[in-house]
Amino acid sequence: MDKYYCWACDFSNKSGEGNLARLFIKKSHLKNNYKVFTPNNLRILNYKYISPLIGILFCWFQYITGKKVVYLNYLPLWNFLLFILLPPKTIFGPITGGAYYAKKSYLRKFFFPFAYKISEFFLNRRTVKIYFSTELLKKNLSKITVKKSNFNFILKYYQKKIIHKKEIDFLIYYRKHENKETFFPYNFIKKLISLNFKIHIIGDYFNNALVKNHGYLNNIDVNKLLSKTFFSVSSGENIYSLFTMECINHNVKILVNITEKSKITFFKKNFIILNFEKLVSFNNLKIVKKKLLTF
Numbered sequence: 540m541d542k543y544y545c546w547a548c549d550f551s552n553k554s555g556e557g558n559l560a561r562l563f564i565k566k567s568h569l570k571n572n573y574k575v576f577t578p579n580n581l582r583i584l585n586y587k588y589i590s591p592l593i594g595i596l597f598c599w600f601q602y603i604t605g606k607k608v609v610y611l612n613y614l615p616l617w618n619f620l621l622f623i624l625l626p627p628k629t630i631f632g633p634i635t636g637g638a639y640y641a642k643k644s645y646l647r648k649f650f651f652p653f654a655y656k657i658s659e660f661f662l663n664r665r666t667v668k669i670y671f672s673t674e675l676l677k678k679n680l681s682k683i684t685v686k687k688s689n690f691n692f693i694l695k696y697y698q699k700k701i702i703h704k705k706e707i708d709f710l711i712y713y714r715k716h717e718n719k720e721t722f723f724p725y726n727f728i729k730k731l732i733s734l735n736f737k738i739h740i741i742g743d744y745f746n747n748a749l750v751k752n753h754g755y756l757n758n759i760d761v762n763k764l765l766s767k768t769f770f771s772v773s774s775g776e777n778i779y780s781l782f783t784m785e786c787i788n789h790n791v792k793i794l795v796n797i798t799e800k801s802k803i804t805f806f807k808k809n810f811i812i813l814n815f816e817k818l819v820s821f822n823n824l825k826i827v828k829k830k831l832l833t834f
Contacts, residue, residue, distance in 0.1 A: 543573040543630070544601040548590035548613040550577045552758040555781045559672060559693070560611040562781075563632040566695045569609065595624050602626035616676055617650070619657040622665075630667055633692040637675030655679045663687075673779050694805060696784040703766040708736040710768040710791070712782045715743040723774050724796060727815040739764060758785075765789040773810075775799040 545564070551557035564573060576597060578590050591613050598608040603626075610625055611632035625631075655676070662669055663684060671677075674690040709731060713723065729747075732738055738750040741761060745752055753764070762785060771786045772794045786793050787809045795803065796815045803810050 541572075541607050543569050543609050544598075544606045545569070545573050545575045545609040545611050546594040546597050547575050547577050547611040547632075548594060550575055550611075553755045556612045558758055558781050559635075560632055562696055563611060563670070563692070566692075567630075573609070575611070591618070591621060595621070598629055599626050602629070616658050616679075617654040619654050619661065622658045622661040627665070628667060629665075631670065633670045633672035634676070635672045637673065637679065652679065659684050673777065675777065691779070691805070693779050693781065693784060696781060696788075697806075698788050699790075700762070700766065700788045702790050705767055705769050706737075707739050707764065707768040709770050709772065710739045710741065710764050711745075711772050712780075713740050713742045713745050724772060724815050727796075727818065728772060730818065739768075761785060762789065765791055770794055770811075773799070775802070778802045779805065 545560075547557070547560045549556040550560055552561065560575075564575070578593065594610060594613075598610055601608045607628070607630075608626060609630040609632065610621070612635075614621065614632060614634045615636040616634050617636060622631075659680060669684070669688040670692045671688055671690045672693050677685055677690060680688070711728065728738070732747060732749050739753060740750050741753045741756055741764070744754070753760075756764075761782075765785055766789050768786075768789065768791050770792050771782075773783060775796065775798070778795070778799065783793060787806050790809070792811050793809055794811050794813055794815075797812055800812050803812070
């Protein structure tokens, strides 16, 4: 049986892109018959703008030598060059993108829709299956593309874990990113901190002496923390992220602002819809805790 030669711009178990690539390998037909190459394997600069270009060359080299090739991640639908330049029969890992943006720049408003259509045109001329990480991009696709595509690959991450004794009130994923910071519910989290909830942060440093910052952790350590956690808080740009799925696996209840209610379509029992702005006005710890623990 031929081996699959896979390119991953990121295969770390500390990042969403890396874990998404690992999930694709685990849940696809590749099974154990594969070999993954990353920028580190080839001793090149691990830089997000260079890695995809090196990946294209890598895939062509393997294809020309008769190998089966897989391109795993850093696959936003707007990057039509990947769908044009990668060799025939390349298997694509889940395509990403379509997250909600609070501030619509001209680039996202005019370039992205145009780029989506170019990518879609070339994707439909390939014979491979099309996988999307979520269904956020479905609204941008034609009926023909929707019919031949598989959406919400991220849901394959679901795997119910053993529930341990809970001792952490909130474990929150924080990332300093223009779009994510726009959606991040700072005021609500500051209120939780002021009410003496035990707040743990993973990801980038959250500048508050009353929270415990863990930094970027590998997947095993994240799951250890989640197994001891009651709640988390979702930002609105992408409800069904890998971190959200990890919360669901550990029966961690996810607080979502009422403005994002329409985005909840799967695992509804794991989400708590609240009016963050209204709760910010509460000044009694017992009232807030009682409200949360009734769910």
